[in-house]
Amino acid sequence: MTPLARLEHIVKDFGAVRALDNVSLDVHHGEVLGLMGDNGAGKSTLVKTIAGNFQPTSGTYHLEGKPVTFHGPADARREGIEVVYQDLAICDNLTAAANVFLGREMMRQVGPLRVLDHRRMNIRAAELFRELKSETRPADLVLRMSGGQRQAVAIARTRLAKSRIVLMDEPTAAISVRQVAEVLALIRRMKEQGLSVILISHRMPDVFEVCDRVVVMRRGRKVADKPIEHSSPEEVTGLITGAIQVA
């Protein structure tokens, strides 16, 4: 089966600095991929390349066998690649539904006027939250919500856009233990819905709990890419620090 996304021999240079050195990566349908590595290992560069923020210096990028070139994140979004930012993309002073539909509001015609269709947006948002099995109420303000519910709002946004790959950048950093469990449950829901998720995380337990495969980056190179059950936290730690060279 053709992988959903295939990156081959990706090189990304920033001046004299080689941020990605000959990285090849497949993302399969409906899998959760854990992407790990120390700061500066090239995780963010790789993710930004997938999401269209960066164009690779060399190498190829295919989506379902079709070569793609993204000139910006909007191009990638059109192909169903969405990024869930930890805090960036939520307005605390708006309701959950308003956040889900921000920038793509449903409207209805009242006489000569086009007005927000609050009811339809609330119903659709409620459906999305139910799919994610989240108890987020569409008409509640986000500022009253837990970290997990906020993640649900951000994820529901990507579901609205018929996404195929969701990139999650440190979604479990700086939230409570109970909320981490909520976020991990959301990631499983997305997988059940047939989505591919790339989880960038520093938290070993999260990656081992929810991911199917783990990829480890070090100094711009991919040093490991294996099914999660064939690895261990000890091995991954060794790979990240360089104590183990390649696995």
Add this chain to the structure above:
Amino acid sequence: MSAPNDSPGMEIDLLKGSTRSFRSRVLLAQETWIALAILVLGIVVSLISSKFATPGNLLNVFQNACFIGLMALGMTPVIISGGIDISVGSILGMCAVSLGVVLNADMPLVVGILVTLLVGIGCGAFNGAIIAYINLPPFIVTLATLSIGRSLALVITNNQVFYEFGQATESIIALGGGYSLGLPNVVYALIVGVIILHFLLTNTRWGRYLFAIGGNEGAARLAGIPVDLIKVSAYAFSGFMVAITAIFLVGWLGAVTNAIGTGYELQVIASTVIGGASLTGGFGTALGAAIGALLVEVIRNALLIAGVNPFWQGTFVGSFILAAVLLERIRSLRR
């Protein structure tokens, strides 16, 4: 596609606005508290002096409050978007002076109104464009235009007072100073303004995007909202409301001096903040701005009637601003 519900009853309350009842939401609203303050203040003052609760004085209070209220309505979208416009007093001066010049040249009232609106919208859009596209802080930009606007008003009038309005003399005075069905015309303007702004804020994309920008500008940009354009439109709307105010105010006063509107910006911002708008952006209502303006005016009037030295007015208005901000802080803790 719907997954089985794991918690019974979830579906029923999913669409409810909030778990809070209508009653507790009304109790939490800043507008309720301000209205209550107005009522208490009114009762106290009418016990002190029989001059307060006369129809003549109450109408006077209403009318005065409307001029500030109309400008506070304009200020509301700006503050919701996280900005501030301290140039409104000077824009009012520019608008009034333009109206004076045009009518003094014996032009019809319609032309005068159109020119005034264009000047107001133009000044606002100028503020907004510098703030949004050159990315300078709103406070500094509008501080500059406060100075520029007042100076230009002096330049245009050459320190003259206009009280001859040619063919439009009667109609402008009837519009700004006249009554319809027993109430000053400007009261209707404020009521219509509140209804329209409330609709715009709660039911249009424009309103939704203002709140989004005030809440998290970065998120608004990521969502593809034309942030800069919306900001410009907020300041232009403020200028538009100032122009409307200028038309009624000139008609009511029957004359234009170049000092018109000096110092109004503080009362306007005070009204908006007392009415529940947050200076950090993201919150504010049309009704709040109008009620806030009414409270400021009731305080001023009450002090006069009660025979308190008018030098104390600023102290009282300032205390209410502090109280309003504290109230907002307490409410946000309870949210």
